[in-house]
Amino acid sequence: MLTDKQLKDRQLGIGGSDIPIIMGLSNYKTPYQLYLEKIGALASKDEMSEAQYWGHKQEPMLREEFALKNSVAVELRDSAVHPEHSFLRGNLDGFIPEWNAVLEIKTASAFMESQLREDDPGPLLYQYLLQVAHYCIITNADCAYIAVLIGGNQYRQFKYERNTELEQGLIAAATKFWDGVTKKIPPQPINQFDLRLMFPKHSPDKVMAAAPPVLEQLSNLSETRFQIKKLNEIEEQHKFNIMQFMQDAECLVDATGNPIVSWKADKRGSRRFLLKGER
DSSP states (O other): OOOHHHHHHGGGSBOGGGHHHHTTOOSSOOHHHHHHHHTTSSOOOOSOOHHHHHHHHHHHHHHHHHHHHHTOOOBOOOOEEOSSOTTBEEOOSEEETTTTEEEEEEEEOGGGGGGOOSSSOOHHHHHHHHHHHHHHHHHTOSEEEEEEEETTTEEEEEEEEOOHHHHHHHHHHHHHHHHHHHHTOOOOOOSHHHHHHHOOSOOTTOOOOOOHHHHHHHHHHHHHHHHHHHHHHHHHHHHHHHHHHHTTOSEEEOTTSOEEEEEEEOTTSOEEEEETTOO
16 A cells, blocks of 8 residues: 555656556546646545455565565565656565566456466556556666466466567657646546546537537437447346356356356445456
């Protein structure tokens, strides 16, 4: 868990967890929302989720496990700052002096297992790799390692080798984003929530005539909604058939025992039906 000082330091620059957001790869936050947080116009959600809480609790254990598996010493270090670009910052989970390497520790749901394979990396692993690439940039480490506990009982580790082309792209994107923060030039909105934040109020007397491209969008929207309605009906029938088969079972597994569907109660006691990879 970050200290109060580390949380305040996030306003001073770009950290590792910001990089996937800036690159447009986060499912939880857009570049525009991050921009608002950096300029202090939108409160950052610093309260930990239950998954984050237990991930934090398991961090020392995973750090020790990595050290044991690899026969190396892992140090805890303070926040790191790039020697030339002070807005590039990071809070490291560990550093391996013997290898001059960064260590990042993660915990992930069992339903994200398919995205954490070295031979076929998914979006989640790619986000992790971007994060440690950022840490290598600011520390000038030779490489980085990611230790991941999947589903509470499956340990995996991955290595990031320095990639000059990738890192130059990250520096360029981070520099452009931070320049926008300092000059109060926001990035473009990319979803409806961004637009609601950008235009929180309407102008009662303002009326606009629909341009031909917008009329085409309206036509496409009507057709899309019709198709979605039909597909939703088909989806609900498929879900019903699967739920009827599962009855009171919590999880459905494939032939190798890997979970593919969960149907369990949330905190309010209502069962949620989730396919593998959904949250």
